[in-house]
Amino acid sequence: MVVLMKLLTVTLLGYALLAAQGDGGRKPDRVISIAAERFAFNPSKITLKQGDLVEFVLTSDDTDHGFRIPSAGIDLAIPPQSRGEARVRFIAKEKGEFAFECSRPCGAGHNLMRGIIEVK
Amino acid sequence: MKLLDPSFTPPAGQILAQRVQELEAKLDALLASRGAASPLAATPDSTAPTSTPPSQASGPAAASPPLQAVSITGDFQTAPDTETRLPVTGYMDFHVNKDSGDAFRPDFHRFVLLFGHSFSSRIKFWSELEVEHALVEGGEESGEIAIEQAYLDFLITPKFNLRAGMLLTPVGIVNERHEPPSFNGVERPFVESVIIPTTWRELGLGLTGDLGRGFRYRTYLTSALDASRFNAESGIAEGKSSGFDANMRNPATVARLEFAGVRRLTLGASLYSGLAGSQTPTVNPRVTIANVDGRYSFRRFDVRALYAHTWISRAGELNRLMRQQTGVNPNVASRMRGYYVEPAVHLLPRRLRHDLIAFSRYERYNTQQKMPDGFLPLAQFNRSSWVTGLTYKPVPDVAVKFDYVFNQNQSAVLRALNGINLGIGWWF
Numbered sequence: 001m002v003v004l005m006k007l008l009t010v011t012l013l014g015y016a017l018l019a020a021q022g023d024g025g026r027k028p029d030r031v032i033s034i035a036a037e038r039f040a041f042n043p044s045k046i047t048l049k050q051g052d053l054v055e056f057v058l059t060s061d062d063t064d065h066g067f068r069i070p071s072a073g074i075d076l077a078i079p080p081q082s083r084g085e086a087r088v089r090f091i092a093k094e095k096g097e098f099a100f101e102c103s104r105p106c107g108a109g110h111n112l113m114r115g116i117i118e119v120k
Numbered sequence: 121m122k123l124l125d126p127s128f129t130p131p132a133g134q135i136l137a138q139r140v141q142e143l144e145a146k147l148d149a150l151l152a153s154r155g156a157a158s159p160l161a162a163t164p165d166s167t168a169p170t171s172t173p174p175s176q177a178s179g180p181a182a183a184s185p186p187l188q189a190v191s192i193t194g195d196f197q198t199a200p201d202t203e204t205r206l207p208v209t210g211y212m213d214f215h216v217n218k219d220s221g222d223a224f225r226p227d228f229h230r231f232v233l234l235f236g237h238s239f240s241s242r243i244k245f246w247s248e249l250e251v252e253h254a255l256v257e258g259g260e261e262s263g264e265i266a267i268e269q270a271y272l273d274f275l276i277t278p279k280f281n282l283r284a285g286m287l288l289t290p291v292g293i294v295n296e297r298h299e300p301p302s303f304n305g306v307e308r309p310f311v312e313s314v315i316i317p318t319t320w321r322e323l324g325l326g327l328t329g330d331l332g333r334g335f336r337y338r339t340y341l342t343s344a345l346d347a348s349r350f351n352a353e354s355g356i357a358e359g360k361s362s363g364f365d366a367n368m369r370n371p372a373t374v375a376r377l378e379f380a381g382v383r384r385l386t387l388g389a390s391l392y393s394g395l396a397g398s399q400t401p402t403v404n405p406r407v408t409i410a411n412v413d414g415r416y417s418f419r420r421f422d423v424r425a426l427y428a429h430t431w432i433s434r435a436g437e438l439n440r441l442m443r444q445q446t447g448v449n450p451n452v453a454s455r456m457r458g459y460y461v462e463p464a465v466h467l468l469p470r471r472l473r474h475d476l477i478a479f480s481r482y483e484r485y486n487t488q489q490k491m492p493d494g495f496l497p498l499a500q501f502n503r504s505s506w507v508t509g510l511t512y513k514p515v516p517d518v519a520v521k522f523d524y525v526f527n528q529n530q531s532a533v534l535r536a537l538n539g540i541n542l543g544i545g546w547w548f
């Protein structure tokens with residue numbers, strides 16, 4: 001058990017450090033609020049400049065939704081309404097269109113709870 | 121990232137200890153290379169400059185995905201130990217209803233399990249399996265097991281996706297958004313069960329998409345309604361096929377456009393048109409439904425409203441045919457109409473995290489709005505209701521509901537019964 005906890009701590013520290021190396025404490029170029037509600041993200045299309053360090057502030061207007069950006073290997077749970085917010089930072093390294101989607105089944109329209117990140 | 125993945129299982133025993141040592145060594149090296157810099161520099165307000173351009177970051181990040189993850193902070197869920205997540209989701213709904221002069225009737229109204237599967241990032245499956253009225257006391261209603269929806273989505277572009285299977289007809293607010301915590305009142309609104317059938321599902325296929333700027337649409341070809349089950353009291357509601365013995369020879373067309381481009385505002389409009397004569401071969405009435413609805417929240421206030429209008433062609437011939445076949449005149453109207461307005465207020469301050477909503481819904485609905493020549497409207501089906509009550513949500517996915525229903529109709533003879541409803545519904 002102790003070994004497990006040690007592993008967890010070290011991994012977390014290591015991850016935090018790598019993360020810190022990634023943005024080096026740089027202030028995000030864009031901070032964008034995205035609200036999740038059955039069965040859509042609002043806004044659902046986000047346009048970024050290549051090289052931008054972006055922070056998404058994610059909140060839900062109902063249940064807990066998931067937030068996955070496959071192209072960034074990001075997958076997290078957005079807390080339900082009035083239970084706070086999740087913040088995710090990434091760097092838009094390459095131009096292109098990248099999908100994000102709800103990764104937690106939330107009802108009849110879940111499959112289409114998606115959006116697009118366009119990097120210009 | 122694997123920390124976020126519940127399926128990640130760390131190796132056991134000695135391998136583990138070995139990995140810890142390796143990681144410690146790597147961490148030491150990294151810390152040394154960064155001097156005294158804090159490993160927690162990823163805090164949102166940090167403005168410390170960096171000497172390493174992000175694009176040249178070393179380590180696993182240099183594997184270079186097109187979008188490079190930097191940090192995840194806030195109230196996201198990392199570890200599964202705060203809550204148990206089942207591999208299936210679903211919702212349940214337990215009601216106790218009482219009409220004036222009647223006994224309390226407990227009813228496990230709905231027990232719904234939802235299953236989804238992604239065959240690939242572009243082909244996805246969704247289904248709801250429903251057990252209705254598992255327990256009924258003092259009533260004659262029988263239970264039912266039904267597939268509420270089961271369809272495949274083929275994702276092509278954001279604007280254009282294909283959907284096929286058993287679909288919820290996209291009319292009104294509640295038919296597609298029916299999870300118990302997502303609406304006030306124990307029972308679904310009368311207008312959305314009498315003027316618009318509920319849960320209205322049909323076999324079909326169609327297109328869905330996000331048009332941008334907050335506009336979304338769904339448009340389907342679906343199996344038709346069955347006019348032989350239309351009646352005076354519940355209009356077309358009993359005519360839904362629910363995918364059973366569905367008729368696709370004359371598919372109906374339905375389209376819905378929604379605007380959700382302003383935060384906390386959703387506006388919707390639906391149009392349905394289809395022939396309903398599969399069981400009444402000599403009379404093939406056309407059913408047309410137009411509906412507009414909206415939901416808006418401002419500070420601690422919510423309001424939702426809906427208007428629906430139904431036209432049925434050849435209703436007179438349908439009534440005469442049914443009277444001939446069954447001996448009973450169903451007295452189907454050629455026009456029906458209903459609307460409701462529901463203001464609500466959140467009574468508790470936001471910081472308490474518990475939510476207590478007081479609401480009052482006024483509904484007006486008439487399944488005998490305009491009769492075909494030779495038929496008279498039955499005034500008891502020109503109805504209105506006040507539904508007033510409370511919704512208490514200890515957490516956002518659990519709703520304890522109470523309401524009082526004050527029913528009225530235009531009949532001088534038949535009095536409408538009032539009712540009390542208690543319910544608990546949850547989503548998991």
Ligand SMILES: [Cu+2]
Binds near residue numbers: 065103113
């Ligand atoms: Cu979702």
